[in-house]
Amino acid sequence: MTAPIIQMRDVAKYFGGAIVLSSLDWEVRQGQVIGLLGRNGAGKSTLMECLLGLRELDGGSVRLFGEDVAALSDASRARIGYVPQKSNLFEWMTPLQLLDYFKAMYPRWNAVKVDALLERWGFDALMLAKPIGRLSGGEQQRLSIIRALAHDPELLVLDEPVSSLDPAGRRAFLAELVDGVIERGTTVVFSTHILTDLERVALDVAFLKGGRIALQGPLDELLEGARNTLDGRRAEPVSLEDLFIEVTQ
Amino acid sequence: MVLQPPQLFSIVTGSSEPIYRQLVEQVRRLVAGGQLAAGDELPSVREVASMLAVNPMTVSKAYSLLEAEGLLARRRGLGMVVAEQSSAQGSSRERAELLRPTLERAAREARELELDHATVLALFTHILKEPS
Numbered sequence: 001m002t003a004p005i006i007q008m009r010d011v012a013k014y015f016g017g018a019i020v021l022s023s024l025d026w027e028v029r030q031g032q033v034i035g036l037l038g039r040n041g042a043g044k045s046t047l048m049e050c051l052l053g054l055r056e057l058d059g060g061s062v063r064l065f066g067e068d069v070a071a072l073s074d075a076s077r078a079r080i081g082y083v084p085q086k087s088n089l090f091e092w093m094t095p096l097q098l099l100d101y102f103k104a105m106y107p108r109w110n111a112v113k114v115d116a117l118l119e120r121w122g123f124d125a126l127m128l129a130k131p132i133g134r135l136s137g138g139e140q141q142r143l144s145i146i147r148a149l150a151h152d153p154e155l156l157v158l159d160e161p162v163s164s165l166d167p168a169g170r171r172a173f174l175a176e177l178v179d180g181v182i183e184r185g186t187t188v189v190f191s192t193h194i195l196t197d198l199e200r201v202a203l204d205v206a207f208l209k210g211g212r213i214a215l216q217g218p219l220d221e222l223l224e225g226a227r228n229t230l231d232g233r234r235a236e237p238v239s240l241e242d243l244f245i246e247v248t249q
Numbered sequence: 250m251v252l253q254p255p256q257l258f259s260i261v262t263g264s265s266e267p268i269y270r271q272l273v274e275q276v277r278r279l280v281a282g283g284q285l286a287a288g289d290e291l292p293s294v295r296e297v298a299s300m301l302a303v304n305p306m307t308v309s310k311a312y313s314l315l316e317a318e319g320l321l322a323r324r325r326g327l328g329m330v331v332a333e334q335s336s337a338q339g340s341s342r343e344r345a346e347l348l349r350p351t352l353e354r355a356a357r358e359a360r361e362l363e364l365d366h367a368t369v370l371a372l373f374t375h376i377l378k379e380p381s
Contacts, residue, residue, distance in 0.1 A: 033304060174302040182304055183295070196262035200303045220267040220310075237265030 003066050004029050005155055005187045006051055012059030012211075013043075013050055020046045022211035024060070028189060033182055035202030035219070036191040039248045042208045044191045045085050048159050051189075052082055064155070078106050081153030083161045087144040091133030095123060095143050098132060099150070106151040113180065117146045121172060137164035145173060149180065156181060158190045162197060170197060177201055195240045205240075207247045215247050257292065260301055266350070268303055272311035274350065280320055280331055281344045291321065291329040 006028040013021040020043040028034055038044050049055045051062055053069035062069040065076045089098055095118075103109045118128070121142045132140060141164040148156065162170045174197060181188065182201065192198050198205070199219060206216040215222070222243060238246070257279070260271050279285040294312060298305035312329050315321040322332040359369045 171302055175299065178298050178302055178304065182306075199262055199268065200301075203304055203306055220269060223265065223267050239263055239265045241263065242265070 004063075005032075005065060006189070007063040007066075008051060008060065009062075010060035011050060011057055011062065013046055013055065014058050015046075019211055021050065024212045026051075026206070026213050026216075028187060030187055031185045033188045033201055033203050034190065034216075035198040035205040036189055036208060037195075037198075037205055037244055037248070038191075038208035042248070043211060044208055045159050047208060048082075048157055048189070048191065052080065052157060078108065078151060079154040081148035081151065081156045083141075083144050083148045083156075083158045085159040085163070087137075087140040089132045089140060089144060089147070092131055094129050094131060095135075096128045098143070099147065102147055102150065108151050110150055110152050113152070114146060114150045117149070117176065121146070121169075138166065138169060141165060142169065142173075145176075149176070152184070154186060156186055156188045158188065158192075160192055161190070162192060162194060170194070174200055195244060199240050207244075209248050258297060258301060260303065269307045269311040269314070272297075272308065273314055274347070276311070276315050276320065278347050281347055285331050287331050287333045289331045290327055291331070293328050 004027040006026065008024055008026040011021050011024040011026075012019070024047070026047075036044055036047070046055065050057055051064070051069070053062065053064070053072055064072060065079065067073060067076050090101075093101065099114060103111070123139075123143075127135065127139065132143065135143070141161065145161055148158075162173055165173060177188070178201065188201075190198065190202060202219055204217065205219050205222065207214045209215075217225075219240070223238060223240065258272060258275055260268050262268075264271070266274075276285070276291075285291075291312070292300075294305050294308045297303075297308045301308075312321060316323060316329070319332055319334065321329045324330050355369075355373075
């Protein structure tokens with residue numbers, strides 16, 4: 001068995017007096033596609049930021065690709081793609097300038113893929129020359145996704161990546177995830193409240209509750225297990241939404 | 250004959266039926282009903298995954314289960330085909346059994362709506378007579 005891609009041990013994170021993460025242990029293995037679920041305010045974004053080394057921990061440790069995230073090598077950093085919940089793009093740049101800027105930072109950059117996605121996702125010449133701050137929320141989110149996919153990352157961390165997209169945009173994103181990302185064996189951690197999207201792509205789900213991973217397992221097994229063994233009697237079948245409410249209550 | 254995924258498969262999300270199970274049931278129904286005959290080639294895992302925007306592993310799992318059941322066979326260079334022994338249509342009792350999951354779901358909803366049996370059966374008879 002290969003070492004896990006993400007390894008979190010006894011992680012703690014506080015904001016002032018509020019405990020967001022506490023004694024959190026989590027492992028993600030290579031090639032896993034995991035949906036991270038939890039109620040609003042459960043700490044999903046904080047968990048993702050901690051696992052990427054974007055926030056200092058108040059306890060515990062995080063290892064990515066076997067390295068301590070606090071001293072992550074540039075080589076490992078270049079293997080990660082991240083789509084934050086709020087797009088953190090430079091608003092005064094144009095999409096073209098932004099992509100050129102990031103292209104210079106990564107040793108590997110798939111220009112063919114970037115061009116294809118820009119075209120498929122409706123970035124015409126006019127839009128590519130506009131300051132990012134004047135693009136709509138959905139357009140910024142699409143650009144943020146393209147940026148995160150451009151260097152063919154081996155680990156992709158997506159924090160509510162489709163919250164600003166319309167149904168057609170969400171479907172186009174899912175198609176790219178299936179064809180261009182999962183097919184390559186990329187490890188994906190994906191948080192969303194749109195459970196119907198999640199169940200298409202996530203083979204595993206992890207529930208964050210009370211500052212730790214309260215439940216994790218293969219989605220099919222969790223659904224079928226909940227159906228067969230709830231309270232020891234044959235229960236009504238449950239959907240992912242039922243399971244979400246049951247587990248996070 | 251190669252059937253195109255849109256004709257062959259459709260999935261419902263938000264259901265209590267995992268997606269791989271929905272795919273398995275659909276192939277069983279198509280074979281039992283004769284729409285898929287022995288030797289017919291199924292679309293590749295990739296094609297189905299891409300068309301439905303689902304994880305390829307989910308499609309792969311469905312195909313593997315159907316292969317283990319003997320309904321599908323893996324043919325070198327061709328991918329998955331409908332197996333020989335499943336060419337004969339099942340008996341009407343076997344085919345009816347494939348309706349069970351759908352009817353169980355309908356029965357549950359009928360109970361929730363507190364409908365009496367006669368009303369539900371009358372409605373089903375009516376629906377059966379509607380042109381498809």
